[in-house]
Amino acid sequence: MDVRIEQGDITQCRVDAIVNAANSSLMGGGGVDGAIHRAGGPQILAVCRELRASRFPDGLPTGQAVATPAGELPARWVIHTVGPVYGRGDGSLLDSCYRSSLEVADEIGARTLAFPLISAGVYGWPKQDAIERALRTLGSTPTEATEATLVLFDRATYDLALEVQQSVD
Known part of the structure; x- marks a missing residue:
């Protein structure tokens, strides 16, 4: 699989699936999660409510992923995954977010995906480690x-990711 790094707005990506750094409630929130819910419109929230009422009454567990339609986004699907809060979970949970999202992508037939840097915003994961793990x-x-x-x-995170990519390759 070709792994790329871009700077931009994930809600504008024309891909099969956009991955959402969701909170466990699946009801939207701040950062990437809020932006995806706002840009995608009410259809995403409606399906998330159904998921909470059926499959995930206690919320989506950290490290797991689930897909919904993308609503008004320029993608077909949104794959929601819940990253760990730094200091409350180990790195294997963060790795699991990416693996689980790819598993869900395979289940729904998504071949092109856009990922945010999971857990590196309000969840406080150090950006360099988050990039390396991703x-x-x-x-x-x-x-x-x-x-x-x-x-x-943002440009600073993009520049850091380019540096990290050279050391990971």
Whole structure:
């Protein structure tokens, strides 16, 4: 699979699936999660409510993933995954977010994906470690996906990711 790094707005990505760094409630929130819910419109929230009422009454567990339609986003699907809060979970849970998202992508037939840097915002995961884990996990997980793009919102994180990518390759 081709793993790329881009700077930009993940809600504008024209891919099969956009991965959402969700909170366990699946009801939207701040950061990437809020942006995806706002841009995707009410259809995403409606399906998330159904998921909470049926499959995930206690919320989506950390490290797992689930798909919903993308609503008004320029993608077909949103894959929601809950990253660990730094200091409350180990790195294997963060790795699991990427692996689980790829597993869900394979289940729904998504071949091109856009990922945010999971847990590196309000969840406080150190950005360098988050980037290393994202690139390593995306690059080593068997999948039918053909392309995964790590979409970074700000220039400083994008520049750091380019540096990290050279050391991971």
